[in-house]
Amino acid sequence: MQLEVDIKGKSFENAAGKRHDVLDRIAFTLSAGEVGVVFGPSGCGKSTLLKILAGLDRNYLGRVVHSAGARLGMVFQEPRLLPWRSVEENVRLAAPDVADGTLSTLFDVLELSAHRSHFPGELSLGLARRVALARAFAVEPDFLILDEPLASLDNALAGRLRDQIAALVASRAMMTLLVTHDLDDAVRLGDRLLFLSARPARILHVETITTPRAARSEQDIEALKSRLSQLDLANM
Numbered sequence: 315m316q317l318e319v320d321i322k323g324k325s326f327e328n329a330a331g332k333r334h335d336v337l338d339r340i341a342f343t344l345s346a347g348e349v350g351v352v353f354g355p356s357g358c359g360k361s362t363l364l365k366i367l368a369g370l371d372r373n374y375l376g377r378v379v380h381s382a383g384a385r386l387g388m389v390f391q392e393p394r395l396l397p398w399r400s401v402e403e404n405v406r407l408a409a410p411d412v413a414d415g416t417l418s419t420l421f422d423v424l425e426l427s428a429h430r431s432h433f434p435g436e437l438s439l440g441l442a443r444r445v446a447l448a449r450a451f452a453v454e455p456d457f458l459i460l461d462e463p464l465a466s467l468d469n470a471l472a473g474r475l476r477d478q479i480a481a482l483v484a485s486r487a488m489m490t491l492l493v494t495h496d497l498d499d500a501v502r503l504g505d506r507l508l509f510l511s512a513r514p515a516r517i518l519h520v521e522t523i524t525t526p527r528a529a530r531s532e533q534d535i536e537a538l539k540s541r542l543s544q545l546d547l548a549n550m
C-alpha cells in the first residue's frame with residue numbers, strides 16, 4: 315500500500331477572477347505503517363493539500379496515486395459529528411460492518427466507553443475529537459488523514475490524546491498523514507516530517523526519523539527538536 319503525491323500546482327480564483335496560488339510543487343511518497351507529518355505556517359495551504367489527498371478536490375495540476383481500493387479515514391479540525399445521534403451511533407453509521415469487539419477496543423483505547431450513549435452536544439471538544447478518531451479508525455482505514463487533531467486542547471489532554479493516537483497508529487499498518495503546528499507533536503508521532511514553505515506551499519525540507527516511535531527517548535526527542543528548530547527554513 316503506497317501513496318504517491320506529485321502535485322505541480324493548485325490555485326483558487328477570487329470573485330474578481332484573480333488567481334491565488336496556494337500550492338507549488340509538492341512531491342512525496344508514503345508507505346503502509348508510516349506516519350507523515352505536514353508542518354507549515356498558518357495559511358500555507360495544508361488543509362487544501364489534505365483535501366486533494368483525500369480526493370475531495372480534483373481541481374489541481376499533477377497527480378496523486380493511491381493503491382486501488384484504499385479505504386480512507388479522515389479527522390477534520392472540527393469533529394463534525396451528527397448532533398442527533400449518540401456517540402456509538404455516530405461511529406456505527408460510518409462503519410456499519412464494525413465488529414462489536416473492535417468497537418469496544420477502540421472505545422477502550424480512546425477512553426470513550428462511558429460515553430457510548432451520550433450525544434455530541436454533551437461532549438467537550440476533547441471528547442468529540444476522540445469520537446471523530448474512533449469513527450475514522452472503525453472504518454479500518456488504509457489511509458488515515460488527521461488535520462490538527464490536538465489543536466485547541468490543553469497540554470494534559472493533548473498529551474493523552476497524542477499517546478492514544480500513537481497506540482492506534484501502531485495497531486494497524488496504514489498510511490497516516492497528520493497536520494500539526496507543533497514541532498513536539500511532529501517529532502513524537504511522525505516518521506517523515508514534511509516542512510512546507512509559506513504560500514504557495516512547497517516542501518522545504520524532509521526529515522526522516524529512523525528510530526521507531528516507541529523507542530524514542532526524551533533525549534532523542536529534545537535533540538531532534540533542537541536540530542530542527544535551527545534549520546534556516548526561511549532561507550531554503
Ligand SMILES: Nc1ncnc2c1ncn2[C@@H]1O[C@H](COP(=O)(O)OP(=O)(O)OP(=O)(O)O)[C@@H](O)[C@H]1O
Nearest residue numbers: 326327334336355356357358359360361362363513
Ligand atoms: N475554497 C477556497 N476558495 C478560495 N480560496 C481558498 C479556498 N480554500 C482555501 N483558500 C485559500 O487558500 C489558502 C490556504 O488555505 P488552507 O486552509 O489550505 O491553509 P492552512 O495551511 O490549512 O491554514 P491553517 O494553518 O490556518 O489551518 C488561504 O489563503 C485560503 O484563503
